[in-house]
Amino acid sequence: MNEHGRAITQEDIKPTVLPDAYLTSSIASALVDFKMPRFEDLPTVGLYRDQVIGIVEQTLGPLGTCIDGELLTPSMVNNYVKAGLIAAPVKKLYNREHVARLLVICIFKQVLSIQAIATLFKIQRVTYMVDVAFDYVAVELENAVRSAFSIDATPQPDSASHVTRESLLVRNAVTAFAAKAYLLGYLHYIGYEGSE
Template sequence: MDFETSDLVQDMILFHCPRSSELPHLDLYMDQVISFISETLNCCYLDADDKILTPAMINNYVKQGIVSPSKNKKYTTHHLMYLIVVCVFKKMLSIPEICALIRIQIQTYPIEVAYDYFCVELENALRNTFLQKEALMPVVATKETDQTRLLRSTVLAFANKLYIQKFIQYHEQYIITKKMSAYLI
């Protein structure tokens, strides 16, 4: 069986990130949140034993201000949205970078719109990467193999991570400059 036809690839191509309207509308206890997010993102982690989310992680995210504290030990759909985004991005970005990304998105869009956009983009990125459909990036290898596709995916990940970091840097600098100019007036 080729990598392209493996269950691993098929899981990525068929991955569905639940939209805001598909998230549980009842508030959940921490263990229910962990179970829901672990089930949702299980295929995005390499090892089934990987801890996608733990109580300690949630408490840490609350302490760092990424996620608001629970109310009466229950978590809302907004908590789920934030935690899903954090669990996906923590594989490539630092916590301050994730906070900045979330802040940028929710300054621009209502949280449900920003989250649903994240879901669509995540699914598209996974499909494009795992189906190798990068139309704008021509194939330069003389023979396409699993290894050449792996290299291509790695450089795309690096390029995308760098793009995100540079965008955050630019946005943060823009806010600082804007605040400084407001003080000078």
């Protein structure tokens, strides 16, 4: 039985689009070229919440068909402040660390609970500076997405200078995101409802 209460038929499970066709589509091709900014590329001036949301949406926009639920809303930002995931803004202005953390939250929340993300941030605070941690996430995310959406991609070795527990946690989180993104993107591509 499916969620609509009817028996699943052979037609329901018959593949209509093979994964190779998806990987050669314009959707997958755009994802292969996805670039995450580096910490030094993030704005150095204070930004209002709506500007921050705009930057996050613009940055992660290419992943749109592969994102489950809303990316970022004003109430989400407020909740992340209340939960301690990001610091409170100063005079309603957010800095590049806020933007970096919000970008990471938007990626990680696709595969992790908010509590798990908070734990990863606590680990990060005692082991790596924000810029180093963010740049590592950016490189590993690009590699994982490229690997998931390429027909002939070879998995990249860990980009950390020394593989640590922390780098393995991040690498596994972005790999999980890339796998989920592939599945959601494929389902969207073949037209399954509810895959957005």
